Amino acid sequence: MSMDSRAELYQQVILEHNKKPRNFHKIELATHDAEGYNPLCGDHLSVYLHVTGDIIEDVSFEGEGCAISKASASMMTEALKGKNVEEAKELFRQFHQLVIGELNPEKDAHILGKLAIFSGIWHFPSRVKCASLCWHTMNGALENKESITTE
């Protein structure tokens, strides 16, 4: 894929998920939840998980934020549903490597699927925190932390 068409795809996916975020609600009987805040941009999200055994049966989010933070959270919920906790942590690890430019989805083995569109965001350091806020918050929720603030 050329640089231009990749940038175009990225724009389209972000806009579409921002307009129609998936799993955008609270899970009343969540087994895990946490609140995340990115002071750099003002993104403020809550992530809810319903885990049975070690399977993420349901995952959702709510909150206010820029298009990137919202689209990233929307895509994260789609990616995590049905995964087990270990797989979720591995996805978080790979996503983090991707957004800081240490994983190249064209060359390195990965399980990111559609999340690979966030490659290239490392060129915009202030946006990295927008894209990764939901993942830090999800990880915090799994570790029973109540709130996460990006540094």
Ligand code: ZN
């Ligand atoms: Zn943001």
